[in-house]
Amino acid sequence: MARGQWEGRNDAEGELVCHARFRLSKDETAALAAAAANEPEAAAEGEEPVAPAAIDLPSVAFIDLHKYYGYATDFDVEGFPTGVLDITRATAWAQANVPKFVYIHDYDMSGAQVELTQLRDRWDQVGRKNRHQLSNEDQTILIILDLANIELDDFLKKGESAEGRTIRSFDKRSASAYLTKQFGDLWRQKDVKFDIEIDGPTLNILAEDEGIGMPVRLKRRSTGFRWYVSFAWKFTHATNGEFKDCVLLLEEPGVHLHSTGQRDLLKVFERLAEHNTILYTTHLASMVDQAHPERVRIIESRDNHVAVTQGIVSTQRAPMAVIEQSLGLTGDHSGILGSRQVLIVEGGGDAVVLHKLSGLLKAAGKEGLSDRIHLWPADGASKTPMYAGFAIGQGWDAGVLLDNDEAGEKAKTKITELYVSKIAEDGGQKFRTLMLGKAAGTKQTDFAIEDLFPPKFFIDCVNETYGIAIKPEDLPEDGSDMISKRVEHVLKTRHRHTQLDKKRIMGEMWKQFDTWKSVVDLPAHTAGSG
Numbered sequence: 001m002a003r004g005q006w007e008g009r010n011d012a013e014g015e016l017v018c019h020a021r022f023r024l025s026k027d028e029t030a031a032l033a034a035a036a037a038n039e040p041e042a043a044a045e046g047e048e049p050v051a052p053a054a055i056d057l058p059s060v061a062f063i064d065l066h067k068y069y070g071y072a073t074d075f076d077v078e079g080f081p082t083g084v085l086d087i088t089r090a091t092a093w094a095q096a097n098v099p100k101f102v103y104i105h106d107y108d109m110s111g112a113q114v115e116l117t118q119l120r121d122r123w124d125q126v127g128r129k130n131r132h133q134l135s136n137e138d139q140t141i142l143i144i145l146d147l148a149n150i151e152l153d154d155f156l157k158k159g160e161s162a163e164g165r166t167i168r169s170f171d172k173r174s175a176s177a178y179l180t181k182q183f184g185d186l187w188r189q190k191d192v193k194f195d196i197e198i199d200g201p202t203l204n205i206l207a208e209d210e211g212i213g214m215p216v217r218l219k220r221r222s223t224g225f226r227w228y229v230s231f232a233w234k235f236t237h238a239t240n241g242e243f244k245d246c247v248l249l250l251e252e253p254g255v256h257l258h259s260t261g262q263r264d265l266l267k268v269f270e271r272l273a274e275h276n277t278i279l280y281t282t283h284l285a286s287m288v289d290q291a292h293p294e295r296v297r298i299i300e301s302r303d304n305h306v307a308v309t310q311g312i313v314s315t316q317r318a319p320m321a322v323i324e325q326s327l328g329l330t331g332d333h334s335g336i337l338g339s340r341q342v343l344i345v346e347g348g349g350d351a352v353v354l355h356k357l358s359g360l361l362k363a364a365g366k367e368g369l370s371d372r373i374h375l376w377p378a379d380g381a382s383k384t385p386m387y388a389g390f391a392i393g394q395g396w397d398a399g400v401l402l403d404n405d406e407a408g409e410k411a412k413t414k415i416t417e418l419y420v421s422k423i424a425e426d427g428g429q430k431f432r433t434l435m436l437g438k439a440a441g442t443k444q445t446d447f448a449i450e451d452l453f454p455p456k457f458f459i460d461c462v463n464e465t466y467g468i469a470i471k472p473e474d475l476p477e478d479g480s481d482m483i484s485k486r487v488e489h490v491l492k493t494r495h496r497h498t499q500l501d502k503k504r505i506m507g508e509m510w511k512q513f514d515t516w517k518s519v520v521d522l523p524a525h526t527a528g529s530g
Contacts (some may be wrong), residue, residue, distance in 0.1 A: 013070035020065040022098055029061045029079075031097075036090035038083065055084055083390045099277065103249045109140045109230040111218030117201040120152055141203070143234050146198065147182060148175030159200060172196050179233070186232040188270050224256035228265075236271060243276065250280035254287055262286045285325035290383040294418055298323075312386065313393025327390055328377075337396060340374045344387045344400040346408075349506040350449045351375040356513050357452070357526075364519040381407035385414045392419045392431050399432030401439070404447040405482065408435065446482040450502075450509075457523040458483045461508040468495055 023031065030403055033055045061079030068074070075094040077085060119138055125131040131142060141453050150171060158164030158171075178399050179194045193211035196203065207229075218226060231253070254262040266289050269278050281299070282288070288296065298309040298319045314320050329337075354375060358368035370376075376391075378384045391398035392477035400415065402408035412433050423429045437447030444451060450458050459470050474494070475486040488500035517524060 015069045016066065017069050018067040020064070022063045022065075024061045024063065024079075026057070028097070029057050030296070032061070032077065032090065032093050033057055033080070035087040035093045036077075038086050044267055054079070055080075063098055065098065076386040100246045101249055102243050102246045104235075109137055109218075111205060111226050112137075112219065113217075113219075114199075114203045115201055116139050116152065116156055116203055120156065123152075140230050140234060144179065144196075144205070147233055148178055150175055155198075156201060158368075168198065172198055172265045183229065183232055186271075187264060188226060205239060222256075224258065224261060227256045228261060231265075232268070235268075245275055247277045247279065248272070249279065252282060252284075253280050254282070254284065257284045265288070278351045283322060285322050288322065288326040290326060290386040291358070292377060293386040293389045294414075296323075311393060312389050323390065327387060337374055337376070340397075341370065341372045341394050342374050342376050342391055343397040344376050344378055344384055344391065344398065346378055346381045346384060346401075346403060346449075349502070350401070351377045352506075352510065352513075353449050353452065356516070357522075360516060360519045360522065364517065381405075384411045385418060388431065389419055392423060392429065395429060399434055401434045401436055403449065404435050404437035404445065405480075444481045446480045448482050448484060451483055451506075452526060454523050454525045455486075456484050457512075457526075458509075459487060461505050461512065462487050462491075462500070465501075465504050465508045466491070466495070466497070 058079040064076040066074040075091045077090045158168040161250045176195045193208045195206040205218040206301040207218055254265045293312050296312050300307045302318050312323050324368050364367035378387045402411055420431050470490050474490050476489050491497040491500055
């Protein structure tokens with residue numbers, strides 16, 4: 001029954017509501033066979049018992065779940081030959097081993113002071129095994145105590161004597177240091193120090209930002225910060241305990257965070273995904289992970305039914321607004337690009353370099369970029385598949401220009417597997433994947449946008465930026481032949497820098513660009529300037 005057909009509700013019994021299929025791994029298939037194989041018939045009196053026959057495991061096996069309106073969920077095993085498995089035991093194994101889904105929608109905590117004696121009494125009232133019946137606030141405090149290895153009853157007992165309070169003070173300091181470290185693993189915007197403050201049975205949680213030097217009660221911090229604190233600690237605790245290996249369902253996570261916090265949250269999801277599958281809904285463009293377009297699903301309404309579209313292109317305006325915003329587009333901009341040739345590049349720096357070189361070359365009567373080509377910067381090579389998928393889905397005349405390095409090759413592979421191979425089968429639309437080294441006609445194995453210029457030009461920009469004096473002869477001969485990688489090696493080994501900041505270097509390169517008025521001003525041996 002469609003959700004809009006309310007008048008048919010009385011006749012809905014027996015209608016299929018949901019069907020889910022889970023593919024078993026080889027180990028899971030073997031475990032199912034071991035648990036549910038049919039026993040051989042009992043031997044007649046005087047006969048030797050019949051040994052169980054070995055089961056030829058199927059190459060592919062599934063567990064199917066069917067939920068019909070008004071009935072319990074059915075569990076079916078598919079893939080095994082008929083009669084091989086005992087249906088009752090196979091169903092029991094399936095029911096015990098299919099993923100468990102946990103819906104999480106409330107992570108907030110007020111940060112107000114807590115009377116531990118009252119918390120203990122409320123916990124005792126519902127029963128120590130029924131923590132889930134406590135308020136969200138009480139559950140969060142108990143989780144914090146768990147993470148800090150504080151046992152509530154023991155903590156209260158220590159407060160009854162001078163010696164106990166001294167020991168409890170040390171426990172409190174250790175717990176505060178542990179919670180600070182745990183939160184620091186998940187929150188990368190700035191260092192935050194937590195302090196569990198205990199006065200008698202009263203507990204307060206204080207948070208102190210690096211550089212401020214003043215602890216503030218958690219209650220006084222922003223809603224977004226308290227949300228993140230609660231989320232970080234509760235999920236760290238849960239995914240190591242009762243929720244481990246479950247499918248976690250999150251509703252609009254990060255809605256109280258600003259964009260930097262939302263990016264941090266995506267990194268937290270990556271860590272949690274080691275032991276959990278995470279499904280979350282969002283209307284926030286910044287919560288769309290551009291590095292993984294294959295994970296995106298668009299939820300639409302079609303004929304009063306919910307429809308799930310795999311991919312990043314929808315026929316409906318609302319979801320497309322989110323996707324377009326995540327790619328830096330407006331609806332008007334998207335429409336304009338559809339009438340142009342679109343070349344996706346790895347970043348804004350690439351676009352600036354290509355536009356500058358093209359302008360100088362065209363002014364000298366040489367070949368440059370066509371006026372029909374729009375350079376569309378992504379945020380790094382890993383994000384280009386998202387842009388490629390959007391362009392292909394929109395039917396644009398498009399392509400992508402990638403560096404010849406590990407990140408570029410990975411992006412090329414993903415674009416090919418997700419999109420290009422499929423449109424090639426249709427024999428219609430084409431999408432061009434261009435590698436910068438081949439386009440520039442170089443013999444280098446590794447090649448990035450800065451390699452269009454002679455090595456000395458890049459070295460001079462690095463020296464000006466960092467106030468050092470690297471010479472061409474200082475560069476290593478082995479390893480990558482990209483100029484940025486060779487210079488970075490010298491920065492690390494001789495000048496004690498942790499990495500090469502390419503954005504700073506690009507800023508210095510742009511200053512040089514401003515002095516170039518014609519093609520003769522280009523550094524000698526710049527690729528394509530001859």
